Amino acid sequence: MNQSELFAAGIAQLPEQIINLIARGAVFVINHSGGKDSQAMYLMLRDLVPAAQRVIVHADLGEVEWPGAVDHIKATTAGEPLHVCSSRRGLLQMIEERGMFPSPSQRQCTSDLKRGPIERTVRAVTRERKADGIEAWGLVVNCMGMRAEESPGRSKLTPFKRHEGNSKAGREWYDWLPIHDWTTGDVFAHIAAAGQSPHWVYAAGMSRFSCCFCIMSNKADLTTAARLNPDLYRRYIELERSTGQVMMMPSKKHGRQTLEQITGVMAGEGAIV
Numbered sequence: 413m414n415q416s417e418l419f420a421a422g423i424a425q426l427p428e429q430i431i432n433l434i435a436r437g438a439v440f441v442i443n444h445s446g447g448k449d450s451q452a453m454y455l456m457l458r459d460l461v462p463a464a465q466r467v468i469v470h471a472d473l474g475e476v477e478w479p480g481a482v483d484h485i486k487a488t489t490a491g492e493p494l495h496v497c498s499s500r501r502g503l504l505q506m507i508e509e510r511g512m513f514p515s516p517s518q519r520q521c522t523s524d525l526k527r528g529p530i531e532r533t534v535r536a537v538t539r540e541r542k543a544d545g546i547e548a549w550g551l552v553v554n555c556m557g558m559r560a561e562e563s564p565g566r567s568k569l570t571p572f573k574r575h576e577g578n579s580k581a582g583r584e585w586y587d588w589l590p591i592h593d594w595t596t597g598d599v600f601a602h603i604a605a606a607g608q609s610p611h612w613v614y615a616a617g618m619s620r621f622s623c624c625f626c627i628m629s630n631k632a633d634l635t636t637a638a639r640l641n642p643d644l645y646r647r648y649i650e651l652e653r654s655t656g657q658v659m660m661m662p663s664k665k666h667g668r669q670t671l672e673q674i675t676g677v678m679a680g681e682g683a684i685v
């Protein structure tokens with residue numbers, strides 16, 4: 413299919429609100445972590461939303477992010493401008509200062525490291541559009557790559573909704589999850605169909621991206637990350653020891669466990685890939 417056929421096929425499946433927002437000149441903010449879901453979402457949006465209405469934003473997680481995330485985004489977005497933002501404090505510093513790890517129920521790491529910096533970037537971008545005299549300067553569709561299949565919590569998310577908190581000061585802001593109903597297979601297939609590959613960590617055994625060690629990770633991902641990134645792994649273990657806390661929530665089966673107990677990889681073990 414050529415570009416216009418792809419557009420016609422894709423747009424036929426879109427909610428009416430999205431079609432209207434494209435027509436009204438809304439800016440579609442593509443939240444790009446460098447992971448497979450962001451990559452597939454970008455490719456999907458590239459075929460639907462005119463280039464002048466696309467803005468790619470990456471929240472740089474610094475030392476806790478997989479190496480090469482920004483390079484991977486640049487390599488797979490055909491040289492489109494990329495806005496890289498970051499929080500004032502990194503995750504490890506936050507844990508050190510608070511004396512505790514973030515919890516899956518609160519997820520303050522997500523708001524501090526990702527949502528906050530990205531929303532500040534979007535506000536700056538809309539101010540620039542206003543200064544440039546663009547009529548739809550305050551019309552924003554914030555696109556995120558969460559999928560229902562990932563977790564029960566994500567399956568309950570509403571794929572499209574107006575964000576009341578951000579719809580002020582002349583802005584009209586919507587949150588959209590364009591690939592919410594996609595399977596993992598759909599994601600990898602979409603990337604392959606575009607002639608691209610996902611970031612190398614998937615071939616190395618990781619199922620998820622973003623922070624190398626995530627409070628939501630499963631044992632397999634933690635173990636793979638411990639082997640791929642032993643220096644960073646040691647930092648997390650040192651934080652567990654200095655704070656007297658553990659990073660992962662206790663499980664029903666195993667109770668409270670340190671990272672070393674979960675993964676079986678001791679701090680100081682070299683990379684065993």
Ligand code: SF4
Nearest residue numbers: 521522622623626627
């Ligand atoms: S990837 Fe995990 S640890 Fe990192 S910010 Fe998101 S929820 Fe927190």
